[in-house]
Amino acid sequence: MAWKFPFRIKKQNNTDALWMKCENCNSLVYKRDVEALLECCPECDWHFRIDHKKRIEQLLDDGQFEELFPELESTDPLTFRAKKAYKDKLKAAMKSTGQRDAAVFGVGSINGAKSVFGVIDPTFIMGAMGSVTGEKIARAAEYATEHKLPLVLISGSGGGARMEEGVLSLMQMAKSSAALGRFKEAGGLYVVVLTNATMGGSMASFASLGDVIVAEPMALLGFTGPRVIQQTIKTDLPEGFQTSEFLLEHGFIDRIVRRTEMREYLGFLLTFFTQATDVEKGTVPAQEAAKSMRMSTFDSSELVVMNTPPPEELNGTASNGNGNLQAAAEQAHAEAGSHGTYGSNGAAPKGEPAEVSVTAAKSAEEPPGDNESR
Numbered sequence: 001m002a003w004k005f006p007f008r009i010k011k012q013n014n015t016d017a018l019w020m021k022c023e024n025c026n027s028l029v030y031k032r033d034v035e036a037l038l039e040c041c042p043e044c045d046w047h048f049r050i051d052h053k054k055r056i057e058q059l060l061d062d063g064q065f066e067e068l069f070p071e072l073e074s075t076d077p078l079t080f081r082a083k084k085a086y087k088d089k090l091k092a093a094m095k096s097t098g099q100r101d102a103a104v105f106g107v108g109s110i111n112g113a114k115s116v117f118g119v120i121d122p123t124f125i126m127g128a129m130g131s132v133t134g135e136k137i138a139r140a141a142e143y144a145t146e147h148k149l150p151l152v153l154i155s156g157s158g159g160g161a162r163m164e165e166g167v168l169s170l171m172q173m174a175k176s177s178a179a180l181g182r183f184k185e186a187g188g189l190y191v192v193v194l195t196n197a198t199m200g201g202s203m204a205s206f207a208s209l210g211d212v213i214v215a216e217p218m219a220l221l222g223f224t225g226p227r228v229i230q231q232t233i234k235t236d237l238p239e240g241f242q243t244s245e246f247l248l249e250h251g252f253i254d255r256i257v258r259r260t261e262m263r264e265y266l267g268f269l270l271t272f273f274t275q276a277t278d279v280e281k282g283t284v285p286a287q288e289a290a291k292s293m294r295m296s297t298f299d300s301s302e303l304v305v306m307n308t309p310p311p312e313e314l315n316g317t318a319s320n321g322n323g324n325l326q327a328a329a330e331q332a333h334a335e336a337g338s339h340g341t342y343g344s345n346g347a348a349p350k351g352e353p354a355e356v357s358v359t360a361a362k363s364a365e366e367p368p369g370d371n372e373s374r
């Protein structure tokens with residue numbers, strides 16, 4: 001008869017609490033190491049899926065923001081039922097996340113720069129876009145216009161549109177796109193961060209409309225999954241198809257930024273554009289702007305925004321404004337002698353040579369392969 005060790009079960013649980021298996025490289029990794037890297041694999045740099053609470057904690061100053069429109073809640077107009085009734089699915093998601101919808105919006109500061117900040121929680125029905133998600137994006141854009149704030153959105157919508165809400169879910173694509181369009185016309189800055197996975201209707205609307213589109217490394221980004229495309233067009237897809245790295249190389253996104261550098265980078269972006277406006281208006285001298293840029297580890301000379309509206313529509317980030325800011329950037333760069341230290345991921349391809357719209361003298365000691373701007 002075999003011996004039984006009842007304490008073994010307990011021992012196994014303890015081990016489970018300390019170690020985890022990486023879903024990308026299958027390495028057994030120490031959970032504390034993963035936490036220290038903001039939920040990234042220490043072996044392969046895989047960025048694990050995280051909920052809205054962790055995102056807010058990681059990106060916002062003091063891990064806090066003032067939530068907007070928390071009362072909005074999806075109804076069940078179709079009394080939809082598949083394996084499970086939609087009503088029950090909603091209730092379960094609300095209970096596990098403590099939120100009423102996948103979209104969570106609020107006002108907070110990122111490295112000192114105030115913005116309207118939103119995150120789509122991938123743990124809430126796959127982050128699928130229901131009526132409330134679209135409504136919140138539209139309201140956030142209107143709030144940002146009214147209060148003259150930039151809008152930052154972290155997408156995590158692996159599910160695309162939320163089919164349980166039928167056409168009401170699909171019309172959110174048009175609604176959120178139109179609201180973001182009005183925000184841009186009013187001169188607002190919209191920064192979107194694409195995370196693994198962002199697909200379907202979300203990718204076809206709010207997720208691809210950023211003035212600056214940033215992505216986490218190795219994220220799956222696209223409309224339909226690669227397998228479906230392959231089966232439809234009956235051709236082999238190129239290697240790395242629909243990953244952040246592939247889309248960077250093909251000009252769809254502006255930059256790949258690792259999670260550990262994301263807060264600083266977003267803060268830098270927001271400060272850079274705010275100062276461009278302030279320098280242009282003459283409310284802040286270029287030297288002052290240079291001072292705060294000196295405090296950043298990022299190199300503003302690398303900043304290129306290709307998909308922004310013409311400069312005259314940008315309320316002061318006009319090309320002649322860049323002239324002053326260029327001098328500021330140049331000064332900051334020369335004094336700091338620093339360069340961007342972010343986004344360098346061994347697996348990621350290098351960006352194409354930049355068509356620089358805001359140019360500054362580059363320091364000669366800049367190491368190769370350290371930037372991924374285009």
Ligand SMILES: [Zn+2]
Pocket residue numbers: 022023024025026027041042043044045046
């Ligand atoms: Zn890994």
